Amino acid sequence: MTLETIAGKFFHMDRWIGATPIGNGNINDTYRIDFEADGVSQTFIMQRLNHTIFRQPEAVMQNICMVTSHLRDNGFPYESPAPLAAFNGLFFYIDPSGNYWRCFPFLADTYAPEGKTDISTALESAKAYGAFARALRDLPAKNLAETIPGFHDTDRRWDVFMQVVQDDPAGRVAGAAEEIDAMLRAKPVFDTVSKLKKSGDLPLRVTHNDTKAGNVLFSSHTHKAVAVIDLDTVMPGAILSDFGDMVRTFVPDKMEDDPTEITLNSAILEALTSGFLSETADFLTSAEKDHLLLGGAWITGEQALRFLTDWLAGDIYYKIQYPSHNLVRTRNQLAVFSGLR
Numbered sequence: 001m002t003l004e005t006i007a008g009k010f011f012h013m014d015r016w017i018g019a020t021p022i023g024n025g026n027i028n029d030t031y032r033i034d035f036e037a038d039g040v041s042q043t044f045i046m047q048r049l050n051h052t053i054f055r056q057p058e059a060v061m062q063n064i065c066m067v068t069s070h071l072r073d074n075g076f077p078y079e080s081p082a083p084l085a086a087f088n089g090l091f092f093y094i095d096p097s098g099n100y101w102r103c104f105p106f107l108a109d110t111y112a113p114e115g116k117t118d119i120s121t122a123l124e125s126a127k128a129y130g131a132f133a134r135a136l137r138d139l140p141a142k143n144l145a146e147t148i149p150g151f152h153d154t155d156r157r158w159d160v161f162m163q164v165v166q167d168d169p170a171g172r173v174a175g176a177a178e179e180i181d182a183m184l185r186a187k188p189v190f191d192t193v194s195k196l197k198k199s200g201d202l203p204l205r206v207t208h209n210d211t212k213a214g215n216v217l218f219s220s221h222t223h224k225a226v227a228v229i230d231l232d233t234v235m236p237g238a239i240l241s242d243f244g245d246m247v248r249t250f251v252p253d254k255m256e257d258d259p260t261e262i263t264l265n266s267a268i269l270e271a272l273t274s275g276f277l278s279e280t281a282d283f284l285t286s287a288e289k290d291h292l293l294l295g296g297a298w299i300t301g302e303q304a305l306r307f308l309t310d311w312l313a314g315d316i317y318y319k320i321q322y323p324s325h326n327l328v329r330t331r332n333q334l335a336v337f338s339g340l341r
């Protein structure tokens with residue numbers, strides 16, 4: 001089935017113009033689609049949700065709808081595009097091969113600041129993600145489905161990692177001895193977070209869980225943040241991970257798969273902290289505020305663990321562009337981790 005046919009399940013179109021891949025997602029396939037209807041040219045986002053990773057696509061859409069409507073009704077001062085219904089009345093069209101397709105409004109004249117790490121961009125982004133947490137602070141976390149079970153349960157991810165090291169299904173363990181060793185040395189950070197979670201010091205909140213530099217959109221004209229996107233992983237979680245994913249992606253001067261030397265920018269870290277706290281300081285607990293920085297080390301270390309696990313497993317989770325992509329990502333994240341620790 002062509003992308004044009006799939007788009008036709010959502011929109012009345014007089015003339016199809018085309019579909020262009022957009023963004024840097026590691027999981028889903030995202031396109032900008034253009035067509036004409038009633039003499040007007042129109043643009044939307046059309047995306048194939050990876051249903052082998054998101055195993056309950058309906059629950060994902062339910063979470064997104066609940067969160068976008070809560071944001072809309074609670075003064076969230078940015079956009080957060082809600083999904084559009086298909087002609088079948090659902091937020092999905094399932095194609096004959098079982099792929100889940102969905103559409104979102106396209107925000108024109110915007111860009112994601114991925115790999116563009118300056119202080120004002122970091123400050124703006126942290127305010128936007130902070131406002132997101134703020135607008136959702138009274139939405140009970142238990143109302144949301146846990147669409148990827150144990151998403152930031154690092155203890156569980158650790159067990160999967162140890163198992164793959166033991167089984168060595170792709171024959172890559174010997175060649176990754178250094179990275180495995182670095183991972184073992186990172187374990188105390190995971191243990192500290194795990195203890196904090198178990199102590200109840202980190203309340204369950206509605207969290208975004210993918211607050212990277214690629215998921216906040218800026219206006220090309222004003223260079224101000226205009227939207228928070230990619231709500232696929234909104235779930236019950238710990239606020240530390242949302243702060244942590246910002247640290248992981250804004251503080252280094254390189255993208256997460258850049259093989260060259262990385263420098264961390266402490267002024268950006270300060271901007272993230274003050275921007276985030278300007279929106280959240282009045283409702284976060286003191287334990288949450290005290291451990292924001294730990295969130296940065298945690299999520300970066302966990303991301304290294306996830307990339308390394310995927311490398312050792314034979315590249316079964318993340319999309320890769322070249323054979324050693326996951327190993328390069330692992331080394332990059334380990335370098336960021338050791339700078340944050």
Ligand code: GN1
Nearest residue numbers: 024025026027028210230233256303
């Ligand atoms: C994946 O596909 P994307 O870029 O939205 C991943 C995140 C990772 C991120 C690393 C469902 O997100 O958890 O942090 O790659 N999403 C899932 O870039 O695993």
Ligand code: MG
Nearest residue numbers: 210230232233
């Ligand atoms: Mg995502």
